[in-house]
Amino acid sequence: MSVINPVNSLVQPLGEMPPESVVFGRTDVMQAVRERLTKLAGANVPVLIQGESGTGKDIIARMIHTASPWRTGPWVKVNCPAIPGTLLESELFGYEKGAFTGAYGMKPGRVEMAHRGTLFLDEISELDLALQSKLLQLLQDGQFCRIGAQEDKKVEVRVVCATNRKLEQEIENGTFRADLFYRINVVNLQLPPLRERAADIPELVDYFLEYYNRKFNARAKPLSADLIGAFAKYHWPGNVRELENLMKRYVILGSEDVISADLKPREPDFFSAEIPLDGQISLKKVTRQAVRELERKIILKVLQNHRWNRKQAARSLSISYRALLYKIRDAGLPSNRTARRQPAESPTNQSAAAD
Numbered sequence: 001m002s003v004i005n006p007v008n009s010l011v012q013p014l015g016e017m018p019p020e021s022v023v024f025g026r027t028d029v030m031q032a033v034r035e036r037l038t039k040l041a042g043a044n045v046p047v048l049i050q051g052e053s054g055t056g057k058d059i060i061a062r063m064i065h066t067a068s069p070w071r072t073g074p075w076v077k078v079n080c081p082a083i084p085g086t087l088l089e090s091e092l093f094g095y096e097k098g099a100f101t102g103a104y105g106m107k108p109g110r111v112e113m114a115h116r117g118t119l120f121l122d123e124i125s126e127l128d129l130a131l132q133s134k135l136l137q138l139l140q141d142g143q144f145c146r147i148g149a150q151e152d153k154k155v156e157v158r159v160v161c162a163t164n165r166k167l168e169q170e171i172e173n174g175t176f177r178a179d180l181f182y183r184i185n186v187v188n189l190q191l192p193p194l195r196e197r198a199a200d201i202p203e204l205v206d207y208f209l210e211y212y213n214r215k216f217n218a219r220a221k222p223l224s225a226d227l228i229g230a231f232a233k234y235h236w237p238g239n240v241r242e243l244e245n246l247m248k249r250y251v252i253l254g255s256e257d258v259i260s261a262d263l264k265p266r267e268p269d270f271f272s273a274e275i276p277l278d279g280q281i282s283l284k285k286v287t288r289q290a291v292r293e294l295e296r297k298i299i300l301k302v303l304q305n306h307r308w309n310r311k312q313a314a315r316s317l318s319i320s321y322r323a324l325l326y327k328i329r330d331a332g333l334p335s336n337r338t339a340r341r342q343p344a345e346s347p348t349n350q351s352a353a354a355d
């Protein structure tokens with residue numbers, strides 16, 4: 001299925017999709033997702049898809065569209081983090097001529113473009129509070145207002161949202177509106193991480209092997225039983241996307257060694273640090289060290305989640321901006337955009353911390 005509204009380049013083609021048998025596999029947890037999707041596809045209610053990165057939220061959103069009565073209508077995807085905050089409102093809701101400096105003509109937003117189709121809002125937690133209230137209005141009565149317009153407009157649109165964050169936590173932090181959460185969460189699809197559906201791995205492996213052999217005109221052989229066994233035990237932090245990338249690499253390079261080397265060991269537990277149990281132990285010292293290390297890891301994760309936006313990270317951690325800056329320096333974490341590209345997993349990387 002492809003572009004429905006040819007005048008509009010933002011209405012995207014749906015693109016190639018793996019067959020349903022591969023997407024859902026055979027595990028009970030995925031069969032339950034399939035059953036729920038079939039039931040909800042026909043009802044015009046908002047859907048919230050949650051799951052770790054790489055679990056297939058995009059694929060499932062597209063399936064909801066193709067299984068819905070609006071499948072011949074437009075499919076409009078908005079990747080919220082990819083659009084700078086200041087532009088997001090005009091991208092979503094459009095503007096009238098003269099609404100602001102530079103608005104030389106009227107521009108419809110993506111909400112309008114999705115009329116009688118599906119609007120997919122990817123990574124919904126990135127919307128700021130003002131945009132959240134505009135979206136709430138859209139969900140409540142199907143109305144919205146272009147920037148600079150005098151009157152509201154009405155659209156019929158099926159809204160599907162996705163996130164890999166815990167919105168409940170964002171609500172607690174005050175960065176996500178609870179009323180919007182209840183609106184978008186009328187029906188929820190929770191996608192399991194790949195490690196919780198390991199029985200589906202062999203089928204996914206076969207599919208990606210065949211797909212990439214065809215795509216790259218290659219003849220990579222099926223994987224050994226040993227490697228498939230290792231896959232079943234692996235924790236797959238990048239989920240199906242990681243598996244797909246491994247298979248792609250295997251088909252291109254043609255050797256299992258490249259895969260085995262890529263199975264990253266699990267991150268050590270916060271509290272698994274070596275504690276010397278012989279001789280005298282200073283409980284105070286060990287505890288202080290553990291707390292500092294735990295704090296450092298949490299701050300790093302939150303900074304990464306907020307794409308190193310320290311104001312947002314501070315809000316999310318419920319500490320002041322100044323306190324966060326102090327803690328970043330104290331923990332030897334990189335504090336600016338350039339430095340963040342360098343590895344920051346160990347306190348020894350303090351050279352990256354120049355502020």
Ligand SMILES: Nc1ncnc2c1ncn2[C@@H]1O[C@H](COP(=O)(O)OP(=O)(O)OP(=O)(O)O)[C@@H](O)[C@H]1O
Nearest residue numbers: 018022023052053054055056057058059164240241
């Ligand atoms: N169940 C699945 N069956 C087949 N391929 C899948 C499945 N889930 C994900 N993939 C593949 O893994 C990749 C990532 O999937 P997708 O983009 O849907 O994940 P996501 O949950 O939206 O990730 P993110 O949170 O990073 O946006 C895609 O190339 C997709 O084709």
Ligand SMILES: [Mg+2]
Nearest residue numbers: 057058122162
């Ligand atoms: Mg996605």
